[in-house]
Amino acid sequence: MIYNDLGNTGIKVSKLGFGSLTMGPLQRNLSAFEGASLIEYAFSRGVNFIDTAELYETYAHIGEALKRIPREHLVIASKCYAYSKETALTSFEKALNELGTDYIDLFMLHEQMDEWTIKGHYEAIETFLGLKSKGLIKAFGISTHYISGVKAALKYPEIEVVHPITNRNGLGIQDGSRVEMEAALRAFKARGGGIFGMKPLGGGNLLGNIDECFDYILSQPYLDAIAFGMQSIEEIDYNVNRVMGLPIEDSLRIKVSTTEKALQIADWCMGCGACVKKCDHKALMLSGGKAIVDRSKCVLCGYCSSVCPEFCIKVY
Numbered sequence: 123m124i125y126n127d128l129g130n131t132g133i134k135v136s137k138l139g140f141g142s143l144t145m146g147p148l149q150r151n152l153s154a155f156e157g158a159s160l161i162e163y164a165f166s167r168g169v170n171f172i173d174t175a176e177l178y179e180t181y182a183h184i185g186e187a188l189k190r191i192p193r194e195h196l197v198i199a200s201k202c203y204a205y206s207k208e209t210a211l212t213s214f215e216k217a218l219n220e221l222g223t224d225y226i227d228l229f230m231l232h233e234q235m236d237e238w239t240i241k242g243h244y245e246a247i248e249t250f251l252g253l254k255s256k257g258l259i260k261a262f263g264i265s266t267h268y269i270s271g272v273k274a275a276l277k278y279p280e281i282e283v284v285h286p287i288t289n290r291n292g293l294g295i296q297d298g299s300r301v302e303m304e305a306a307l308r309a310f311k312a313r314g315g316g317i318f319g320m321k322p323l324g325g326g327n328l329l330g331n332i333d334e335c336f337d338y339i340l341s342q343p344y345l346d347a348i349a350f351g352m353q354s355i356e357e358i359d360y361n362v363n364r365v366m367g368l369p370i371e372d373s374l375r376i377k378v379s380t381t382e383k384a385l386q387i388a389d390w391c392m393g394c395g396a397c398v399k400k401c402d403h404k405a406l407m408l409s410g411g412k413a414i415v416d417r418s419k420c421v422l423c424g425y426c427s428s429v430c431p432e433f434c435i436k437v438y
């Protein structure tokens with residue numbers, strides 16, 4: 123495996139990060155035991171960097187993995203939507219308790235759009251920085267689907283890491299092109315920031331071009347690591363081999379690149395519209411009293427599923 127410094131944080135991460143969203147209840151819905159087994163297998167192949175979020179509901183999966191892998195051998199990134207001291211402490215304590223750890227390597231604010239969003243969350247940021255000064259958080263960062271989010275992070279030295287959308291098509295970037303995102307990321311890297319990309323396959327929409335997606339990711343020198351959602355041993359093997367430049371058998375390539383995923387909305391949808399409001403990508407709308415999805419815009423993040431009161435949205 124290739125290991126990189128995550129900017130100036132002092133944290134060393136595998137280039138291939140394990141995105142845990144896809145194993146949790148918003149997508150594949152693996153048990154904690156099954157999820158932990160996948161993490162354990164990825165670890166055996168050199169992956170030490172695990173990404174989660176309060177939203178993903180995968181703390182139990184990672185907590186189970188921590189019973190099998192020494193804590194200091196894993197780098198755990200999590201994120202939440204806290205906006206105040208109280209909500210920041212609640213989210214942080216939930217992460218510690220459910221993961222069964224006494225520190226988090228990288229804690230981030232989730233889905234930050236721009237400087238105004240960051241200012242609006244600054245009480246939470248101050249709280250996280252206080253936890254960092256006590257050694258309970260090793261580094262602080264933000265995740266963002268926006269170029270303006272990365273540009274805003276440039277103005278805040280306390281934001282040590284950004285977790286942006288990074289794929290060859292720019293799929294999911296909300297406010298500009300892939301080229302503009304690359305320029306912002308290069309500037310963040312030049313400042314000494316750590317960059318941990320997400321959605322390298324556009325949430326699965328770019329699976330048909332998986333080789334080109336990897337070529338793109340591996341040719342971006344500013345990327346310290348990239349989170350791939352992995353749901354099977356085959357996906358782990360494919361991704362590790364690809365990052366390492368190892369040969370890949372045709373049978374494995376076919377299996378991984380043809381496992382299509384899509385957002386499914388059950389027919390008991392009540393048309394409340396909560397999912398439409400949640401989707402930053404404007405991929406959902408109401409029609410005939412029910413939610414429908416525009417698959418050309420959907421990046422399969424599954425975030426809409428988390429707000430559906432009827433549990434009718436799944437990605438599979």
Ligand code: SF4
Binds near residue numbers: 421
């Ligand atoms: S429709 Fe749902 S899964 Fe698709 S981009 Fe929007 S929030 Fe994400």
Ligand code: SF4
Binds near residue numbers: 413432433
């Ligand atoms: S949140 Fe659920 S019930 Fe409401 S419109 Fe969306 S899919 Fe339908």
